Amino acid sequence: MATIKINKQNFFHNLNQFTLKCGSKAQVGIVLKDNAYGHGLELMAELATEFGLTEAVVRTYAEAKRIKPYFQSILVLGDRACVDAHCSFALNCLDDIDQAPHGAVVELKVDTGMHRNGIAMAELDEALQRIRKQGLRLKGVMSHNRSADELSSELFWQQKRFEMVKQRVKAAGFDTVRFHSFNSATALRLDCRHEDLIRVGIGAYGYSELPEIYRVIELKPVLTLWAKRISSRILQKGDRVGYGGTYEASHSMEVSTYDLGYGDGWMRSTRFQSFVTAEGLPILGRVSMDYVSLASTKEEVCIMDNALEASKQVGTISYEMMTLLNPDIKRIVW
Ligand SMILES: *Cc1c(COP(=O)(O)O)cnc(C)c1O
8 A cells, every 4th residue: 555654844834834924823723624634633633732733623523532632622613512621513504503412612603605604694693692592602703715715805805794793793792702714725815913713724734725926935745645666567569558458558668566546545537648746757557446557666656745736637626635545544754
């Protein structure tokens, strides 16, 4: 099976950029959902703790339980609330409020324009009343931006709406609530000093999907993907490689099979021309479940050292490129 190498220095570099923008580590929440964007949940939790972060964000309660020892508090974005002093649970609709048990720590998500999750702004007063009645502990009020990584004024329109939400929550007497709406792209674009918390995912792992003009802060890729040589052979002109024999040798050449395939989360898609690895080697023919072929005899090759560049070759985004990677792949820190 392939190997993932995690560059701790680059991870710390990225976390430091966001810490500098905020002013303190306490304001930086590391988003560790979906196996820490494919990097490895416990591993990245441990490194984030070593750096000095105390707040984490995950999707499920099961993920939260796995990393509990590392953080002061963990926000669970997409699971049913329960009573757990360590965890807060995002409330994504009015029903979530009614179903949360008395004493649960919750953070109310308000839909300021993305229309994916959260209560409508018109439901805010109703939601706050129900939270009181239900005996929930409202720790935060949050929102999510739909266009933070696009060059448009939409982000500012949504931020304005969130400011209105803040005023109304405070006016309703909830004065110890924390407010947060920044993801990586928002944090890279706007001043973070007055944010109670920013929720940093992709930026911590080294990427920004923002247009070039926003690339003021240098981020460094954390994950690299490596494959090992399984066997080698000499092909004669006209020999064809792999399923369907879609690659044909145009001359005599030596090729090797490496231990990475779509079973590891590496895309097989034939929509694009052969993927070119980090070392400039095109993948020859089709990707198998556990193997790819390359014109190399090196014992180990780097398949991907930049998920953003790789994602462009296959028509997706850096996020998907990394979260697809099989959790069983060995991860090592270096
Ligand atoms: C995934 C997620 C984030 C992190 O977004 P990035 O673009 O990776 O920084 C922040 N907030 C919420 C609600 C999310 O679901």
